Amino acid sequence: MTSTAQAPEAHGIRPYVQIARIDHWFKNVFMLLGVVLAWFLDPAKVSLSSLPDVLLALAATCLVASSNYVINELLDAPYDRLHPVKRTRPAAAGLVRPWVAIVEWLLLAAAGIGLAWMVHPIVAATALLFWIAGIAYNVPPIRTKELPYLDVLSESINNPLRLLLGWFAVDQQTVPPVSLFVAYWMAGAFFMAIKRLAEYRRIDDPEVAASYRRSFRHYTEDRLMVSLFFYAVTAGLFTGVFIVRYRLELILALPLVGGFFAYYMRIGLRPDSPVQNPEKLHRERGFLLYVLACAAVALLLMLTHIPALYEIFNVQEAQTAPLWRID
Numbered sequence: 001m002t003s004t005a006q007a008p009e010a011h012g013i014r015p016y017v018q019i020a021r022i023d024h025w026f027k028n029v030f031m032l033l034g035v036v037l038a039w040f041l042d043p044a045k046v047s048l049s050s051l052p053d054v055l056l057a058l059a060a061t062c063l064v065a066s067s068n069y070v071i072n073e074l075l076d077a078p079y080d081r082l083h084p085v086k087r088t089r090p091a092a093a094g095l096v097r098p099w100v101a102i103v104e105w106l107l108l109a110a111a112g113i114g115l116a117w118m119v120h121p122i123v124a125a126t127a128l129l130f131w132i133a134g135i136a137y138n139v140p141p142i143r144t145k146e147l148p149y150l151d152v153l154s155e156s157i158n159n160p161l162r163l164l165l166g167w168f169a170v171d172q173q174t175v176p177p178v179s180l181f182v183a184y185w186m187a188g189a190f191f192m193a194i195k196r197l198a199e200y201r202r203i204d205d206p207e208v209a210a211s212y213r214r215s216f217r218h219y220t221e222d223r224l225m226v227s228l229f230f231y232a233v234t235a236g237l238f239t240g241v242f243i244v245r246y247r248l249e250l251i252l253a254l255p256l257v258g259g260f261f262a263y264y265m266r267i268g269l270r271p272d273s274p275v276q277n278p279e280k281l282h283r284e285r286g287f288l289l290y291v292l293a294c295a296a297v298a299l300l301l302m303l304t305h306i307p308a309l310y311e312i313f314n315v316q317e318a319q320t321a322p323l324w325r326i327d
Contacts, residue, residue, distance in 0.1 A: 015090035016104055019073040020066040023279050028061045030159060033184075034166025037176055040302050041246070050170045053119045057169035060119070061162060063112030064127050068134030070105040074098060075138050082212045084203065085276075116165075123168045130161045146214040149227060152196065156188030179241040186235035190261065191275070193231055194268035197224040198276045232261050246318055248309050249301040256294045263290055 035054055039046035073080075073091040080092035090096050109131050116127035136142045137154050144154035160181045167176050200219060203209040209216035239257070243250045267284060268275045274284065282288065310317055 015095040016070075016100065018090050019070050019096060019101065020104070020108065021069040021073075021279075022062075022066065024069065025062045025065065026279065028058060028065055028162060031058060031061050031162035031166035031169075034163040034168075034176065035170055036166075036299075037163070037180065038167050038171045042171070045171045054166070054169045056115050056119050057123055057165050060112045060115035060123070060127050061130070061165050063108050063115065064131050064134075065112075065158075067105050067108035067112060067131060068138070070101055070108065071134065072138050074101045074105070075140075075143075079212050082208060119169055120172045122172050123165060126161060126164045126168055130158065130165070133157055133161065148215040148218040148223075151213075151215045152189050152192045152227070152231075153185075156185055156192045159188035160185045177242055177246065179238045179245065183235050183238035183242060186231050186238065190228060190231040190235060191264065191278075193224055193228050194265060194273075195275050195278070197221065197228070198268050198273035200224065202272055202276060228265070235261075244313075244315055247302060248313060248315055248317075249304055249306050250298060251309065251313070252306075253294065253298050253301055256297055260290065260294055263287055 032054075035046060035050075073089055074096065076086075077089070077091040077096075080086035080089050086092060091101065113124050113127045113131065117124035133154065137145050137151075145151045163176060163181065163184050196215075196219065199213075200209055200216060200221065203212065203216075206216070206220075209219075236254075236258075239254075240251075243254075264275070264287070267273060267281075267287060274280045309315075
């Protein structure tokens with residue numbers, strides 16, 4: 001393995017398409033949870049007429065995400081060369097000219113934020129925040145990805161930002177429940193911490209791991225496992241707050257949700273786990289079927305009213321949806 005990059009050569013457009021990681025766009029489908037949630041709390045706000053705005057917001061999210069991926073690959077290239085797998089990435093392999101990548105980074109961000117503006121200024125503001133989060137994560141002197149725990153929390157904040165992008169695509173007057181925002185953030189932190197653990201175990205050398213990612217100077221398997229427990233418990237607690245406040249019927253889905261966390265952790269603990277590259281999780285057919293089953297049950301419970309549950313748990317039904325109003 002070499003520690004220095006070869007001089008970039010002309011390789012056409014392909015390396016620049018690769019560093020935009022279009023294959024990672026599937027992650028942005030999670031912004032649709034914001035649309036579903038807005039519909040659940042106020043069905044009148046979502047209709048077929050909302051579809052163009054939702055599609056524009058989805059496209060904007062994908063473009064801004066790709067902008068963040070470009071700067072990530074460019075600035076991570078010296079470290080990726082120390083990784084047994086990531087050293088083959090275009091930037092790490094010397095196939096990308098830095099100035100071209102910087103132009104690509106800016107153009108993708110401008111296009112994404114521009115599309116978001118076509119939906120509504122607050123969608124554009126959220127897309128801009130999504131992009132700024134990528135800068136804080138990747139660009140010195142902040143570069144939060146080098147700081148233990150903050151690397152996980154600052155990367156996983158993208159999940160609730162996607163939630164906001166979906167919500168604001170159909171409702172620009174209110175914000176989603178804070179409890180769900182935090183739960184979504186902590187669930188993302190759980191996934192990201194498992195990815196860190198899988199990477200740490202894959203490298204299997206503390207010195208090499210510390211050279212690849214500075215936060216690994218602090219991390220150990222035990223510390224990462226403890227952080228996983230914290231993120232999972234916190235996500236569960238805030239999910240419980242949301243359920244009791246807005247839809248108690250969803251409490252019946254909690255065992256399935258617990259199983260989802262356990263299932264993902266089981267995959268994450270495999271040798272050379274696929275969670276290092278989440279875009280490859282589609283090969284885990286059993287896991288995908290389980291996720292679809294969880295989503296189906298949750299949707300069914302959102303549409304079902306079970307009065308006996310409120311008596312059993314001594315909880316009053318929510319009469320209103322007291323969301324924070326932007327105006």
